Amino acid sequence: MAEQLPADRPTLEAVAARAGVSRATASRVVNGGDGVRSHLVDKVRTAVRDLGYVPNHAARTLVTRRTGAVAVIIAEPEIRIFSDPFFSRQIRGISKELTAHDMQLVLLLVEDRGDYDRIERYLAGGHVDGALAFSLHTDDPLPAITRRIGMPTVYGGRPGWTGAAAGSAGPSEHGPVAYVDADNRGGAREAVRHLLSLGRRQIAHIAGPLDQTSATDRLDGYRDVLLDADPALIAEGDFTAAGGARAMAELLERCPGLDAVFAANDLMATGALGVLRERGRSVPGDVALVGFDDAELVAESTDPPLTTVRQDIEGMGRLMARLLLRTLDKAHGAGRPGGRGVPASVITPTSLVRRGSA
Amino acid sequence: MAEQLPADRPTLEAVAARAGVSRATASRVVNGGDGVRSHLVDKVRTAVRDLGYVPNHAARTLVTRRTGAVAVIIAEPEIRIFSDPFFSRQIRGISKELTAHDMQLVLLLVEDRGDYDRIERYLAGGHVDGALAFSLHTDDPLPAITRRIGMPTVYGGRPGWTGAAAGSAGPSEHGPVAYVDADNRGGAREAVRHLLSLGRRQIAHIAGPLDQTSATDRLDGYRDVLLDADPALIAEGDFTAAGGARAMAELLERCPGLDAVFAANDLMATGALGVLRERGRSVPGDVALVGFDDAELVAESTDPPLTTVRQDIEGMGRLMARLLLRTLDKAHGAGRPGGRGVPASVITPTSLVRRGSA
DNA sequence: ATGAAAGCGCTAACAG
DNA sequence: CTGTTAGCGCTTTCAT
Numbered sequence: 001m002a003e004q005l006p007a008d009r010p011t012l013e014a015v016a017a018r019a020g021v022s023r024a025t026a027s028r029v030v031n032g033g034d035g036v037r038s039h040l041v042d043k044v045r046t047a048v049r050d051l052g053y054v055p056n057h058a059a060r061t062l063v064t065r066r067t068g069a070v071a072v073i074i075a076e077p078e079i080r081i082f083s084d085p086f087f088s089r090q091i092r093g094i095s096k097e098l099t100a101h102d103m104q105l106v107l108l109l110v111e112d113r114g115d116y117d118r119i120e121r122y123l124a125g126g127h128v129d130g131a132l133a134f135s136l137h138t139d140d141p142l143p144a145i146t147r148r149i150g151m152p153t154v155y156g157g158r159p160g161w162t163g164a165a166a167g168s169a170g171p172s173e174h175g176p177v178a179y180v181d182a183d184n185r186g187g188a189r190e191a192v193r194h195l196l197s198l199g200r201r202q203i204a205h206i207a208g209p210l211d212q213t214s215a216t217d218r219l220d221g222y223r224d225v226l227l228d229a230d231p232a233l234i235a236e237g238d239f240t241a242a243g244g245a246r247a248m249a250e251l252l253e254r255c256p257g258l259d260a261v262f263a264a265n266d267l268m269a270t271g272a273l274g275v276l277r278e279r280g281r282s283v284p285g286d287v288a289l290v291g292f293d294d295a296e297l298v299a300e301s302t303d304p305p306l307t308t309v310r311q312d313i314e315g316m317g318r319l320m321a322r323l324l325l326r327t328l329d330k331a332h333g334a335g336r337p338g339g340r341g342v343p344a345s346v347i348t349p350t351s352l353v354r355r356g357s358a
Numbered sequence: 359m360a361e362q363l364p365a366d367r368p369t370l371e372a373v374a375a376r377a378g379v380s381r382a383t384a385s386r387v388v389n390g391g392d393g394v395r396s397h398l399v400d401k402v403r404t405a406v407r408d409l410g411y412v413p414n415h416a417a418r419t420l421v422t423r424r425t426g427a428v429a430v431i432i433a434e435p436e437i438r439i440f441s442d443p444f445f446s447r448q449i450r451g452i453s454k455e456l457t458a459h460d461m462q463l464v465l466l467l468v469e470d471r472g473d474y475d476r477i478e479r480y481l482a483g484g485h486v487d488g489a490l491a492f493s494l495h496t497d498d499p500l501p502a503i504t505r506r507i508g509m510p511t512v513y514g515g516r517p518g519w520t521g522a523a524a525g526s527a528g529p530s531e532h533g534p535v536a537y538v539d540a541d542n543r544g545g546a547r548e549a550v551r552h553l554l555s556l557g558r559r560q561i562a563h564i565a566g567p568l569d570q571t572s573a574t575d576r577l578d579g580y581r582d583v584l585l586d587a588d589p590a591l592i593a594e595g596d597f598t599a600a601g602g603a604r605a606m607a608e609l610l611e612r613c614p615g616l617d618a619v620f621a622a623n624d625l626m627a628t629g630a631l632g633v634l635r636e637r638g639r640s641v642p643g644d645v646a647l648v649g650f651d652d653a654e655l656v657a658e659s660t661d662p663p664l665t666t667v668r669q670d671i672e673g674m675g676r677l678m679a680r681l682l683l684r685t686l687d688k689a690h691g692a693g694r695p696g697g698r699g700v701p702a703s704v705i706t707p708t709s710l711v712r713r714g715s716a
Numbered sequence: 717a718t719g720a721a722a723g724c725g726c727t728a729a730c731a732g
Numbered sequence: 733c734t735g736t737t738a739g740c741g742c743t744t745t746c747a748t
Contacts, residue, residue, distance in 0.1 A: 009484075011725055022735045027727060035733065054482040058419035059725035062740045067416070069464070069485075095467040099476065104485065106427070107465040109453040118457065124367070124412040127427075127462065241659060274661075301599060303632075369741055380719045385743060393717065417741035420724045 010051040018047040030055060066129055068103055070324060073119065073133040073142065075110035086293060086313060087134070090156060093317020094132060101325055103129075116141050124149045130324045136160050137211050143177060154324045155179035156316065158213040158345075178327070179345045180319045182311035184214050184292075187350030188221025191262050191290045191309050194352055196225065200260035200288055204233040206247040206272060208264040215239075218264045218292060233258065237268045244268025248275040259287055260358065266291035266298045269306055273357070288358035304356025311350045319346055368409040376405040388413060424487055426461055428682060431477065431491040431500065433468035444651060444671055445492070448514060451675020452490060459683055461487075474499050482507045488682045494518055495569050501535060512682045513537040514674065516571040516703075536685070537703045538677045540669035542572050542650075545708030546579025549620050549648045549667050552710055554583065558618035558646055562591040564605040564630060566622040573597075576622045576650060591616065595626045602626025606633040617645055618716065624649035624656045627664055631715070646716035662714025669708045677704055 016026040021040055028036050029044040030053075036044075047053070061067050072094060074087065091105075098105050106128055108119055123131060123146065130152040133142055136159040146153040158181045195203050205222045208215030223229060232254045237243035244263055248271065251258060261276075263269035269291030273283060281287045283304060291299060294310035323346065374384035379398055386394050387402040388411075394402075405411070419425050430452060432445065449463075456463050464486055466477055481489060481504065488510040491500055494517040504511040516539045553561050563580045566573030581587060590612045593605035602621055606629065609616060619634075621627035627649030631641060639645045641662060649657060652668035681704065 009482075012727095013725080023725090024727080024736080025734060028734090031727085037733065040734085054479060054484075056420070056725050057483045057485050058416045058425070059740090060727075061416035062414070062420055062725080062742090063727045065740080072465075091465075092467065095465070096469065099467075099469070099473070102476075104480065105465045105467075107430075107449075107453070107463045109450065109457075109463075111454065111457070115457070118460075121412060122462065124410075125415045126367075126412075127415050370743095371741080381742080382720080382744080383718060386718090389743085395717065398718085414741050417724090418743075420726090420741080421743045423724080 009056070010053045011056070012053070015044060015047045015051055015053050018051060019043040061126075065126075066328075067127060069106050069128045070098055070103055070321070071106045071108050071123065071128040071131040073108045073110065073131055075134070075136075075140070075142070086295065089313040090134070090317035090320075093314035093319075094321045095317075096314075097318040097321035097325070101321075103325070113141075116145065120145045120149065123151050129328050130154075132156065132320050132324060135212060135214075152324060152327045153178070154320050154327070156320055157181050158217070160211060160213050176344045178323055180316050180323060180348065181214075181345070182316065182348050183350050184217035185221040185224065187292065187309040187311065187352075188218040188262070188264075189224050190350070190352050191292065192222050192225040194307070194354075195260040195262060195288055195290060195358060198260070198284075198288055198358060202233065202255060202258040203229070203260040203262060204235070204251045204255060204258045205229075206244055206251070206261060206263040206268050207234060207236045208239045208268070210236055215264055222262060230255070237264070237271075239265050239267060241267045241271035241274075244271030245275045246271075248272035252276075252279055252281075260289070261287060262290045262292075264292055266293045266295045266306055266308055269308070269357075270298060270302050273302055273306075284356065284358050290352075290358045294353050299353075299355065302357070307355045307358040308353055309350050310353045312348060316348055319348065367414075368411045369414070370411070373402060373405045373409055373411050376409060377401040419484075423484075424686075425485060427464050427486045428456060428461055428679070429464045429466050429481065429486040429489040431466045431468065431489055433491070433493070433495075433498070433500070444653065447671040448492070448675035448678075451672035451677075452679045453675075454672075455676040455679035455683070459679075461683070471499075474503065478503045478507065481509050487686050488512075490514065490678050490682060493570060493572075510682060510685045511536070512678050512685075514678055515539050516575070518569060518571050534702045536681055538674050538681060538706065539572075539703070540674065540706050541708050542575035543579040543582065545650065545667040545669065545710075546576040546620070546622075547582050548708070548710050549650065550580050550583040552665070552712075553618040553620060553646055553648060553716060556618070556642075556646055556716060560591070560613060560616040561587070561618040561620060562593070562609045562613060562616045563587075564593055564595045564602055564609070564619060564621040564626050566595060566597045566626070568594060573622055580620060588613070595622070595629075597623050597625060599625045599629035599632075602629030603633045604629075606630035610634075610637055610639075618647070619645060620648045620650075622650055624651045624653045624664055624666055627666070627715075628656060628660050631660055631664075642714065642716050648710075648716045652711050657711075657713070660715070665713045665716040666711055667708050668711045670706055674706055677706065 012023050012026050016023045019026060021044060025036060025040060026044050029041050033041045095105055110119065131146060132154055134156040136142060136155055155177060158179055159177050192203060203226060205219065207219045210216055235247035235250045237247040244267060261272055263272055269289055273289060276283055276287055283289050291306045291308035294308045299306040299308045370381050370384050374381045377384060379402060383394060383398060384402050387399050391399045453463055468477065489504060490512055492514040494500060494513055513535060516537055517535050550561060561584060563577065565577045568574055593608045595601035595605040602625060619630055621630055627647055631647060634641055634645055641647050649664045649666035652666045657664040657666045
């Protein structure tokens, strides 16, 4: 009853004593046991087991300067953060990859802009070896922070600065930035070409918020195929179902004759679907509809199910983690993503999934 | 160009030297500055700023034995984990509360059963001061682990063991367990009473997976009001929309005359809604429908919008964190939830939100 | 009110 | 191959 309370955990010293070896040897065994006679290895292993020894993380970090943890920074201010299956799956991918390498995931949720001070302190405090971040907006302070404190970072999605934003730092100031992104532009092209192949001629686009590259890239893909598309056929949404509905209503107002819609994500497509139905347009009869993401539980559960552009979201998460870990291995912290044989970024392929809506 | 590379961060020693004080004094200032002449406080603060000093976390943890981090363990094996808005919001609540106390959130996702070894090692390794966990199933190994290594833990949702499960540990073995849960049973009663007050007489229930207390508690609430409900009026779902649809189809088969449905969550309610409509039943005309959760973007976006039982999910998350933090403060680690003036658990109220579906 | 000194538990040269 | 010896950067008695 009482022996459980403070539970002073055994130290390496205790293990060494019990195994009749020095602390150094005990340490070697605990860290793999290379170059120690198997005779002693067994002795130490036994002692470890008997004593229930677990290495003290702080002590180890203090000397090795590695924390074995990676920060995942999510700055989406809105509900989207998790309710968008996109993040969930990417985080799962990250988690799996990190776990496989015995690294931990520290979640940093950014609520308001003032939080960046806290984030910087945290990152600078040596709590983590590297960082993973998402959906950088044009004027996001994060890249400047990670660069200033020299924190290896990999982004999910192509960062938004292209040097065009007034008053914000261009790429030259940031240096190369590592990221993993889907082939948004190519995927969008495929979606639109598919619509075209169906014989549709008035193809509208519901774009995402245009301060995100995933949205602009998809819009660019749309334009790649429809070089002379009427601007009236393009409406900006916000990646939510409600936004998609609003945009759809707008489009119908402006171009009653449209016969196809390419929505920049599935959530907006579902919103659009609702409006289309309300207004008496059949899908895909009157209007063919294509989404983007292939968010399960979204794309498959609509009626009709959504034809959409699939991206391997979980795989992108894994890739982000892998890229970061590889950077951390190179030169033990002196490496930056993009340097020394670690690719600066990776673009993953997309594929069109045909279902009922187009 | 080159001065950025290793960026050896300044130590307290450097700060002390620059401020012309001892390391001890510098430390005092960094930790609040009580009992140091304001003259010196300023000097040290200036040095901190000039040097860009940030305390080394590992060193501090090594001596204080506090990590300033809390683990959030999520063991939902399914996609649900994040796509269910429930978790998202609860995590947000937790994150906000932790952030307010300068504590970090370490996310531990459990993929398979073997992961528990890893979790135990992690928890035992002194990476975190406490743990928060969700949706414990009847035979979950987690409570045994946290208890064995003496890790203060607060659960989200009432744990599933009631001593009844064959071969699994009963509550006496676990000791009191701290948890935060909504008043599931009371909320369910209110939902059913509302249906009754509408004049409905054949009220069915779509239950959640019965190995979760949130599901059994809601079922119990349903039975509290409908003491002699026909068992045929109860179908088990799995908290997903698809499961709700399946259960609804079953119910309609068995009891074509039903005139109301109380679904144990909103997701299942939406699935039921789809089936009801397919089968030509109007909602709420033919069948009144009530959900549970008040998941925004779910309950409000159906047609008709869902009447549902609201619980303050984000608040529950905050409460979990607060409960844990309070435990950690008491007696500096010797405290357990439930001991010394920290309440063992908290039940939060629910409220019926009337919308169109009932 | 301040400083000197003793570690926290571990790893990593460096000897042997 | 193994042990000895220094610290990693910080907090915290204990003197002063």
